[in-house]
Amino acid sequence: MLRKEAIEALAAARSDAISVATMQSSSPWHEAGQAEKDHLDAARCMGSASSLGLGLALANPGRKVMVLDGDGSLLMQLGSLVTVAHASPKNFYHFIFGNGVHESTGNQPLPGWGKFDFCSLALAAGYPDAVRIETKEQLKKELPRIFNIAGPVLISLAIDIEEWRPQFPGVPMSSQIQALRKTLVPPYK
Amino acid sequence: MQTKGEPVAHSVPAQAVVDEILRLNVDYIVNVPDSIQRTLLELLSRQEKLKYLTVCTEDEAMGINAGLYAGGMNSILCIQNNGLFACLNTIKAIALDARVPTPMFVGQFGRDVTKPPSESRNRAVRMLGPTLDTWGVPHYPLEGPRDLCNIAKAFERAHQDKGPSVVIIGARTS
Numbered sequence: 059m060l061r062k063e064a065i066e067a068l069a070a071a072r073s074d075a076i077s078v079a080t081m082q083s084s085s086p087w088h089e090a091g092q093a094e095k096d097h098l099d100a101a102r103c104m105g106s107a108s109s110l111g112l113g114l115a116l117a118n119p120g121r122k123v124m125v126l127d128g129d130g131s132l133l134m135q136l137g138s139l140v141t142v143a144h145a146s147p148k149n150f151y152h153f154i155f156g157n158g159v160h161e162s163t164g165n166q167p168l169p170g171w172g173k174f175d176f177c178s179l180a181l182a183a184g185y186p187d188a189v190r191i192e193t194k195e196q197l198k199k200e201l202p203r204i205f206n207i208a209g210p211v212l213i214s215l216a217i218d219i220e221e222w223r224p225q226f227p228g229v230p231m232s233s234q235i236q237a238l239r240k241t242l243v244p245p246y247k
Numbered sequence: 248m249q250t251k252g253e254p255v256a257h258s259v260p261a262q263a264v265v266d267e268i269l270r271l272n273v274d275y276i277v278n279v280p281d282s283i284q285r286t287l288l289e290l291l292s293r294q295e296k297l298k299y300l301t302v303c304t305e306d307e308a309m310g311i312n313a314g315l316y317a318g319g320m321n322s323i324l325c326i327q328n329n330g331l332f333a334c335l336n337t338i339k340a341i342a343l344d345a346r347v348p349t350p351m352f353v354g355q356f357g358r359d360v361t362k363p364p365s366e367s368r369n370r371a372v373r374m375l376g377p378t379l380d381t382w383g384v385p386h387y388p389l390e391g392p393r394d395l396c397n398i399a400k401a402f403e404r405a406h407q408d409k410g411p412s413v414v415i416i417g418a419r420t421s
Contacts, residue, residue: 078314098317103340106310109302113314116275116300137303141311145300231345232409238317244274 061155063194064215065090068124068153071201075122075151076114076242080107082161083126085225096121096241098234099227105134108142108152115147115209117244122149122205129156130168132176142210143184150210152180157217162224180212188212256360256417257391261286264352264389264420265294267398268323273297275315275322277308279330283354287420288325305334313347323402324351328371331378331413338382342411349411350402352389360418379413386413 065086072092079087080100087093098114100107111125132138132154142150158171177188187207191197191214204213264287268276275298276291278284292299302308305326312322331338331353342349357369367373379386385404387397398414405412 098314100310101340102344103310103337105306106313106337106341109307109310110314110317112307113311113316113320114318115314116298116311117315117318117320135304135306135310138307138310141302141307144302231341232347235313235317235345235347239319242318244319 059192059194059197059215059217061217061220062086064155064197064217067194067197067201068126070198071205072124073122075124076118076238077124077126078107078111078114079126080104080131081128082224083128083155085227087126088227088229093227093229096238098238099229099231100131101226101231104131107131108135108138111150111152112138112142112145112147114238114242115150116145118242119147119149121242122151123147124151124153127152127154128161129154129158129176130160133168136179139180139183139185139212147210148208151205152210152212154212154214155217156214157219159219161220161222165219165222176212176214185210185212188214190214190216192216252361254360254418255363255390256358258418258421259389259392259395259416261290261420263392263395264398265290267395269296271399271402272321273323273402274320275300276325277302277311277315277322278325279303279305279308279327281325281327281330281354281356283327283356283416283419284325284352285419287352291325305330306337309334309337309341309349312349313341313345316347321348321406324349326351327354327356328375329356331375332371335378335382338384338411343382346409348405348409350405351411351413352416353413354416358417364417375415384411384413386415388417389414390417
């Protein structure tokens with residue numbers, strides 16, 4: 059499916075989830091109007107989306123956290139799958155936009171693409187559930203069920219390779235973090 | 248006057264460090280295990296006031312600390328000197344550029360406590376201070392019980408500056 063189609067489906071199903079996006083998922087998420095509230099972009103720290111999302115999920119167990127992660131990004135901190143499973147946040151939903159290329163740097167192929175499988179990696183790391191989604195129709199149909207599963211859940215999205223045209227929203231992480239801290243209050247504070 | 252061969256860094260009781268931490272507005276300890284802080288981590292893992300999370304890498308610790316902070320919580324990171332070198336990119340992007348308060352305890356693994364770090368033959372020990380200086384990261388020594396006051400200073404500095412700060416633990420906690 060096209061990235062835009064996945065973004066539209068996720069935006070429609072988001073409700074009041076806190077979101078974290080990274081790399082080439084950030085700009086379309088902003089364009090879909092999803093970055094104005096309760097959102098953080100993992101900028102210039104490729105690989106950190108899952109960790110940022112984990113911290114948010116642990117601090118706010120009453121809110122769902124959806125991480126729009128990149129395949130290349132997750133490979134940079136692959137051990138975070140184990141850390142997420144270890145912390146076991148039930149409100150954590152980890153979407154992997156998988157097209158098999160480093161889109162931001164020129165669509166270079168990821169190492170080993172086709173030999174490994176993110177769902178298998180997540181389950182082996184201790185995620186209680188992992189789902190593979192191939193089409194936008196399947197995504198729209200599955201999202202309500204996915205968000206009702208107690209997390210952490212990894213959802214591997216099959217995304218088409220698109221023309222190389224990297225975009226970054228350019229919103230400072232610092233301002234996003236301060237905005238979140240003003241509005242998110244942990245349950246016991 | 249110090250005699251050659253006498254320690255210049257002395258063990259600090261782990262309980263004393265815990266007591267200092269508990270005086271601060273801290274919710275989480277996020278750690279990648281460090282042998283210098285072994286006894287401290289043992290106590291922190293068993294106390295009930297703070298949540299304690301062991302993670303796989305120091306990069307993750309940086310991200311999790313930022314997520315916790317954005318979510319309204321405060322944490323202290325416990326890592327080793329080698330681990331700090333490993334996560335310089337996330338210190339740059341998250342603690343510094345994104346201005347996230349990131350108080351860290353960093354153990355000087357490999358240090359000969361009879362020498363100051365600047366005279367260490369161990370590069371990780373010798374280069375920790377200069378590396379932090381290069382990046383503009385404030386750091387405070389914990390070379391003995393007299394330095395316990397630096398824990399609060401480092402924590403407050405991180406939150407005041409909205410950035411990283413380091414307590415360099417010079418000798419194994421006891």
